[in-house]
Amino acid sequence: MSISKDDKEKIIQAAKKLVQDKKDIIRYSKGELTKKQLNDKGIKLTMPL
Amino acid sequence: MIKELSLPCHYKVRLNTENNSYEFNTAGGAIYGVFFESENSIFSGTVLEGADTFHLVVTKLQSGDGVKDIHVSKTLDSIVEHFFLIKNRIIFYTCDASDDRHLARDRMFKIWYSNSPHHQRLNKYDFEFAHEEIKASVIFDKANDLGEQEIFNAIYLINDVLNAK
Numbered sequence: 360m361s362i363s364k365d366d367k368e369k370i371i372q373a374a375k376k377l378v379q380d381k382k383d384i385i386r387y388s389k390g391e392l393t394k395k396q397l398n399d400k401g402i403k404l405t406m407p408l
Numbered sequence: 409m410i411k412e413l414s415l416p417c418h419y420k421v422r423l424n425t426e427n428n429s430y431e432f433n434t435a436g437g438a439i440y441g442v443f444f445e446s447e448n449s450i451f452s453g454t455v456l457e458g459a460d461t462f463h464l465v466v467t468k469l470q471s472g473d474g475v476k477d478i479h480v481s482k483t484l485d486s487i488v489e490h491f492f493l494i495k496n497r498i499i500f501y502t503c504d505a506s507d508d509r510h511l512a513r514d515r516m517f518k519i520w521y522s523n524s525p526h527h528q529r530l531n532k533y534d535f536e537f538a539h540e541e542i543k544a545s546v547i548f549d550k551a552n553d554l555g556e557q558e559i560f561n562a563i564y565l566i567n568d569v570l571n572a573k
Contacts, residue, residue, distance in 0.1 A: 362565055366453025370569045373449035377463055378504045378542060380445055384465045388429070388441045404428035405446045405462070 376401070417486035418479040430487050431469065434480060438472025442487050450500065454562035455554055461498045462491075481520045488547075489526055495549040498559070503543040514543040521547070531556065533563045537570035 362370070380402050386392045397404070411423040419432040430442040445463040448456070466484065491497060503514040521532050532547045546563050550556055 362453040362569060367569045367572075369449050369452035370566055373447070373452065374537060374542070374544075374570055377447065377450060377500070377502055378538075380447070380463065381465050381502055381504070384443050384445060385467045388427070388443070388467050388469055394427075403446045404443055406423060406425060406428050406444075 413490070415483075415486040415490055417483040419483045421483060421487060421490075432483050434472055434477050436472035436475050436477055437470070438468055438477075438480075439470040440480065440483075441467050441469045442484070443467070444491070444499075447500065450566060451562060454565055455558045456498065456562045459498055459554065460494070460496055461500060464499045464501045481523065484520060485524050485526060488524070492526070492530065492549055495551050496553050497549070498552070499545075499547040501545045501547070504541065517545065521545075531560075533560065535563070535567045535570075537567075 380400070383392060383397060383400055383402060384404070387394070387397050394404075409425045411425065413421045413423060413430075415421045419434060422431045423429075424431050424441075427441070428443065431439060433439050443465040445465065446461075447463045448458065448461045451457050451459065451461060488499075491499070501517065503517065518534070521527055521530075524530075529550060530547050531550055532545055534543065534545045536543050546559075548559055552559060
């Protein structure tokens with residue numbers, strides 16, 4: 360299976376975003392970011408029940 | 409709203425539905441938060457695109473006395489077990505080099521996994537990217553309906569993309 364150029368770019372950008380998301384989630388956990396600010400950054404926390 | 413879960417572990421785990429987190433307090437005074445970010449873009453173009461994938465983030469909400477506490481990893485085990493009650497879920501975990509402790513955190517995560525009773529049931533694949541500055545792991549149930557080998561193939565593809573020269 361091969362991956363298109365577009366998907367490769369999505370994967371690269373997603374990897375960068377994940378690293379930043381983790382920092383933002385930690386800031387959120389400390390009360391430094393609101394849930395709205397988190398959502399505005401495209402971060403969706405879910406309760407996986 | 410806070411809801412207590414009856415998980416088989418030493419510490420009482422709470423669901424904080426306002427923060428969307430699992431939380432627990434330790435005897436040493438620490439409070440841990442466990443978050444699951446719904447994220448799938450990293451699997452674009454692979455068999456995992458559209459799958460139930462989550463980015464796991466574990467953080468201390470409050471520092472404790474710093475004494476090593478074996479019940480922390482066992483409590484994390486229980487949360488992961490709870491998470492994998494639905495076998496088709498997949499976890500993505502990252503450790504980055506934003507401070508000097510990422511190697512220690514990565515090592516702790518590996519030790520936690522190797523000591524976990526669930527590692528017989530779960531697969532974990534580790535890789536690195538961004539010039540080895542970011543360590544990542546993907547964990548999935550061996551019985552995932554997408555197929556063990558298909559999932560490994562997808563992870564290999566992502567690894568290749570992220571480490572292409």
